[in-house]
Amino acid sequence: MRSPSLPRLILFLLGYGLLAFAAIHIRDEVRLAALIWPAAGILLGTLMVAPYRNWPVWMLIAGTIHVVAGVVSGRTLGTAALFAVIDLAYVFGIARGWRWKCGARCDLTQPASLFWFLGTVIVGSLAGGAILILALRFNGEQLRYTDWTTWAMSDGVGCLLGAPLVIAWSNFRVQRSGGINGRQFALGLLWFAALLVSGVAVFNPGAAALLFGGVQYSLTYLPLFFVVLLALVWDQRGTTLGLIMLAALSSVHTVQGDGPFAFPGETLADSLTDLQAYLGAATVFGLVAVALNTSRQRALREAAAWRLRYEGALLASQQVAFEFDPATGRIAWGGPITEVLGVPPASIATVPDFVARVHEDDRAPLHAAFQKRRRGEVSDTGLRLRFRGDDGRERDLVETGAPIVDFDGEVYRIEGMLRRETPQVAVAREPA
Structure with a gap:
């Protein structure tokens, strides 16, 4: 078992110790439990981020401080030890349940992980409070069974406050960029x-x-x-x-x-x-x-x-992508449109705008392919067409596309690609 680093030990001693000694004096004399117990959250957060091999060290330190603080505040040694043992078992159970579900990566910024954390704290608090009351009554303390809510509330809220604080700041590093x-x-x-x-x-x-x-x-x-x-x-x-x-x-x-x-x-x-x-x-x-x-x-x-x-x-x-919306009749473009087509996207934002720049002999095949896709069918091969840019030159293009059919069988979008058709260059081979 390797011990935690000295700075972490000192920080834990100060944080847990100060909170424990301050909170133990604010307790219900009838129900015996501390009314505020944020120290439980400090221990829980520490266990959630610490390796398993260091857990005995943290729990031994926390238990010792808890017992000493209880005795100093006027509790008997047996009662102080009982509170400490139940508190350690409660925090251990929550931390173990967290690690079982979420692993060593402690991240409360994901909704699923956060809700699991909240659930384990709530269930653990209810169970811990009930067990504590039974143990105290067995130890001879005159308590009502309903008094478990005081302990459950103080430890539960303490865990909700303290554990996220430790987790959030445990991996803090000064960054030169980012954040x-x-x-x-x-x-x-x-x-x-x-x-x-x-x-x-x-x-x-x-x-x-x-x-x-x-x-x-x-x-x-x-x-x-x-x-x-x-x-x-x-x-x-x-x-x-x-x-x-x-x-x-x-x-x-x-x-x-x-x-x-x-x-x-x-x-x-x-x-x-x-x-x-x-x-x-x-x-x-x-x-x-x-x-x-x-x-x-x-x-x-x-x-x-x-x-x-x-x-x-x-x-x-050197290709461009397009997305046609049948509901609005608009075309959204992506990629190097100006370099490939020779026009800005705003100039071909609708089907009529695009067709107006296509060579007259290529419009009928383009119209047939477009209607086929609107019916939900897919073109077999790429469509070759000539397209006129703003500079007046015609560009040989190859167009492919397919419809996206919604759950009700209607065409939701038509997606496609356009690329420049480059002439095939024959490579001369030297005789063997």
Whole structure:
């Protein structure tokens, strides 16, 4: 078993340790569970990107920190160890389920992978909460069976927030080229600032009183609008950073008794439970927006690559492609049209425009072939015709085409190719 690198160990110790010690003090004294537990997400994200051989190291470190934090906060050693073991088993199960389905390539920017991640977190949280309650009751703790929701909510939302953050930034490298451009960076910075400002306006009582005359519950979901806008520009890294900032901002104010979730007479446990449902919704919105936008960008890049190959093949072979739409009567052209035909595409955008430049003796065969394709039939051989360019010269062309028939039997498009017919040059052979 190889140990992780020292920088990664230090970063994990700081991240997991600070979050664990900070969150363990914010717990429901009756239900015993921490009301906020983002440390689970840090461990889950680490396991999702780490090799299997390093998993024991990460889990040993996390378990030790969890037990120590629990004992320091006032839990008995047995109760602290029980929480740590259940938490490790819960995170291990989710990470193992993820790797079983998606392999070592951790990518939450594909919708299928993201929905699998969300499903495993939800199922794992429900199962882990139920198992924890049974274990605590067996250990002598006086808990109701319905108290499992507190643990399930805190760990589930913690995984939704922390794991994507680790995954998004685990392979971060400074690039000299590629990535977002200056305009996208500036626009993302604007939405990031708007997210923070809207978060302060919603959760800070002073800012809310100044802007809205007091805390307005109806404006609670205003920051989610900027989460989605941020996801469309800064993708996964920027979105996870924005979500963490929103979570920190809203949690601090809610713990202090401020914000739209701190109702008079309501316990801190109820307020933080409402807040975590809010943060869970914000995280899902952001991650889904990132996945959909990334899939769209990936499709656009693939389409651009296919178009480049298509145009390159036509240019290299000195051929042009055409697509006739029977519904509109228009012809779309591709390839080096001006070089091959001697006219710009706009001059032959319809069938009459094209036929007008064809030699009179070749129009009848062309018309017959065209009508044959409109009936859904395919021409047997290439059609030879003479075509007049803007310079007045006639070019000898070979035309081939075929109809594309729709599911209802109607011709949807007629696709074809035109190439210059070059004279055959006889090559003299020396006698053997």
